[in-house]
Amino acid sequence: MMQKLNVNLWMQGTGDEAGEFYAQALPGGSMEVESRYPTEGLLEFQKPLAGKALTVTVRVRDQRFTLINAGPDFTPNPSISLMLNFDPLDYGGSIDAARAELDRTWEKLSLGGQVLMELGEYPYSSRYGWVQDKYNVSWQLILTDQEGDPRPFMMPSLLFGGAAQNRAAEAIEYYNQVFGAREGMLVTYPEPTGPATTDSVMFADFALGDDWVTAMDSGVPQDFTFNPGVSLEWPCEGQAELDRVWDVLSAVPEAEQCGWLTDKFGVSWQIVPSNLAELMLRPNAFENLLAMKKLVIDEF
Known part of the structure; x- marks a missing residue:
């Protein structure tokens, strides 16, 4: 599997400790500080973070996600969660072993957190639960028996x-156009459920290359929606591809900053060059990054 899409989680100065937490909580997890704040050239609100971790990469099996160590500006919420698939095929075909691993992970992630859906049996899985951990990051853990195209663990x-609300199908079609995604499963609500109609998506997934994303319309009224607390990062090969994706995807001009944008559904994206890590090694790269909205490779 070649992961391209990356999930970024906003941490309020807790990047290091959260990285250690996830490395311990997730099966086969590990963490590494990928970059640090410089000691000079910071904006006023960033100065307390001088020299501290900027990005922390957490690896789980053959996948990764990133913790962005920053201030109190944003907080993750359940509008974007991470779904973990515990497939018996990954445990020698043993349902008991997969279930035991799921239960161990649930116990660790729920420590100090809040249960959103109790761990138990549901019509779509014999073992499922939804929890928001102590860093406000939401996780769905599911025991699966996959058929057809394999799905990744995360x-x-x-x-x-x-x-x-009720824009999931529209979003999937839009992301198909922008990223060349391919559709997987799509199940609509069999009857009106809360704010969801029979045209609303009860569950769907789609693939961006080797990466799979799930989507659903809420069946209960929500007082939250997408925000930069959880963002999706998409690397582009060269300036031309970056320009194309940025120009099509960005829908909120005032949200454009340092490679971040907000699309028409409110989802936050970071559209970056695929060699961003290399570019950030250049002299004054951090200061140059802060001055940009859309990232321009030649201006690093």
Whole structure:
């Protein structure tokens, strides 16, 4: 599997400790500080973070996600969660072994957190639960028996509620156009459920290359929606591809900053050059990054 899509989680000065937490909580997890704040050239609100971790990469099996160590500006919420698939095929075909691993992970992630859906049996799985951990990051853990295209262990899951209610199908079609995604499963609600109609998506997934994303319309009213607390990062090969994706995807001009944008559904994206890590090694790269909205490779 070649992961391209990356999930970024906003941490309020807790990047290091959260990285250690996830490395211990997730099966086969590990963490590494990928970059640090410089000691000079910081904006006023960043000065308390001088020299501290800027990005922390957490690896789980053959996938990764990133913790952005920053201030109190944003907080993750359940509009984007991470779904973990515990497939017996990954445990020698043993349902008991997969279930035991799921239960161990649930116990660790729920420590100090809040249960959103109790761990138990549901019509779509014999073992499922949804928990928001102590860093406000939401996780869905599911025991699966996959058929058809294999799904990765970890998938970002988009919940369309609040201002984005009932726009999941529209979003999937849009992302297909922007990224060349391919559709997987799509199941609509069999009857009106809360704010969801029979045209609303009860569950769907789609693939961006080797990466899978799930999406659903909320079946209960939500007072939250997408925000930069959880963002999706998409690397582009060269300036031309970056320009194309940025120009099509960005829908909120005032949200454009340092490679970040907000699309028409409210989802935050970081559209970056695929060699961003290399570019950040250049002299004054951090200061140059802060001055940009869309990232321009030649201006690093």
